[in-house]
Amino acid sequence: MDVGSTAFILAATMAVALMIPGLALFYGGMVSSRGILNMIMMVFGAVAVVGVLWTLFGFSAVFGDSYGGVGLLGNLTEYAGLGSLVAGDEEAALPPALVAVFQALFAVITTALIAGAVSDRVRFGPWLVFAGLWAALVYFPVAHWVFAFDSADGSVSGGWIANKLAAVDFAGGTAVHINAGIGALALVLVVGKRTGWPRQARPNNLPLVALGAGILWFGWFGFNGGSALAAGNSASVVMLNTFNATCAAILAWLVVEKLRDGHATTLGGMSGAIAGLVAITPACGAVTPLGALAVGAVAGVVCPLAIALKYRFGYDDSLDVVGVHLVGGVVGTLLVGFLGSAEAPSGRDGLFYGGGLELLGVQATATAAVVGYGFVVSLLIALAVHKTMGLRLTPESESTGVDLDQHAEVAYDLEGTVHTPGTSPTPQAVIASAERLVASSAAEGRPTT
The missing domain is CATH 1.20.5 (Single alpha-helices involved in coiled-coils or other helix-helix interfaces)
Known part of the structure; x- marks a missing residue:
């Protein structure tokens, strides 16, 4: 066992765990004062549901030996209950139980991200059912495609994107951000618009938004850096790139706001930070520090422009999960095909470094596969829950406020x-x-x- 790397991943796991309250505060500050408690509960509720499923069969579905060796889904019973991980593995560099809890946090946060798209209009119970079904039918299979690598001796088969396609996705641009963003779009289309949209209450607490964004930035160092699964140069480069991209994205978003609207806002700056973090997630091990600045700058320009499309096409993505996570994830994943450098930990050259179009084609294929599968299955899940349980609040309940209606509480x-x-x-x-x-x-x- 590598004691140093074990200590590092333990610390990274605790940093990623802080992203849960960070996301709850970030989202909670952006909604109306009548919906902040519900938004916090939607985040923590999704975490709880998916965390239980992860222990029961989720870890097996993601990291178990792929059925038939085709790379679509891991063996659901191989690690069911996670009891087999308790004794450890003398030949492993990291304790298997540590890998399980680290990856569990990826699963719960990905699912919770979707909540921001449907704030102020969804019933809490049906949301929890949707979250569980989405994790089981969308996140677990896609995470197997992306995160499960073949074993060195060939005895265990992993996912098709990681091994057969060999796409570069260091920490989850496809499985996490594109996946959550396209799931959010499908859910929004089923649930519909808030009453009175596009006129809506302004964020109830911008300092909470800033605090949440700062906590998320802190946690992202564990999210991306910990994905190196070892304490060393790769994790260090990843953390540097994560920092660089976030800084560049904040500045780029603020420039767009200033030129377009005449003001550089707090909400814009915090949204820019998240856009940069999203975009660098797949690319953090693939680009140079200058490449990371470019990734962040592109995301900081493209994401605010993409957000404006919801008004043109008429879908009510409340907290811009589609505009930031789907679009930012696509931007970061595709830019690997342009900015990838063999000098970076991932070791692949993109178009601008003499690698030709091959890597770009691989990245585009992975992106298209996750978008297509995620949208269709997410749409079917949302329709099934909506038709059987009713996802949407009644107009009267929405007028009263989701906090009062669903939780009999008020925040202030x-x-x-x-x-x-x-x-x-x-x-x-x-x-x-x-x-x-x-x-x-x-x-x-x-x-x-």
Whole structure:
């Protein structure tokens, strides 16, 4: 066992775990004050559901020996329950249990990313059902394609993208970001637009958005760097590239905002950071530090322009999961075909480094496969859950607010409403409190928003 690398992956795992509250705060700050608790619960709820499935059969589906050696799905029973990992493996550089929990966090965060696309209008129970089905039928198979490599002795067959196609995806541009983004698009098309869209309440707490983005940036060093699965030069280069791309993307997004809208906003800067992190995820081990700056800059320009397309095509992607994660993931994955350098840890030259068009073709094939499979299966899952359980809130519930309707709670108790310990105030009591606050504000000439 490599003790140094084990310690490094333990630390990386803890950093990635912080991305869960980071994502909850990032998303929660962007929604209306009547939906922040529901958004936090959608993130943590998805994590809980997918975490259980990962132990039961998800790890096997991703890293088990591929059925028939074709690279589509791992053996569901090979590691079922993960009991076989407890004793460890004397020949492995890393404890198998550590690899399992590190990769579990990839699965739960990928699924939770989808929540931001349908904020303020989805019922909590059906969302959890969708999250579980999506992880089982979309994430686990695609992660097997991308993350499961053939064993050195040939005794275990992995996924077709990683081995037969040999695409470069260091930390999950396809399996994580493109996968989540295309799943979000399918879900949005089934659920429909929020009442009153495109006119919607502004973010309720931008400092929370900034805090969440900062936590996500911190966690991303573990996400990308830990994907090297060893403490060494590769992980170091990956972390440098992750930092560079994020900085370039923030600046590029702010320039786009300034030129297009006349203002460089906090929300734009934080969105730019996430776009850069998304785009560098597949490319972090494939490009030079200057290449990382280019990846971030391109993502910082393309993603805000892509977000505007939702108004042209009429789909309500609430927190721009499609515009940032789908588009950013595609940008980063394809740019490997242009900017890949054999000097980087992945060791492949792209078009600009004399490698020709071969790598670009490989990257485009992987992208198209994940987009096609992810969209079709995600759409079928969303339709099935919507038809059987009803994903969408009623108009009355949406008007009341998803926090009150689904959780009988409010995030900000502006009047210090008193209620019996161990119980929650009724929706009627909270609405009455809000009405008194509005009347008081109006009487004093203060804004009533």
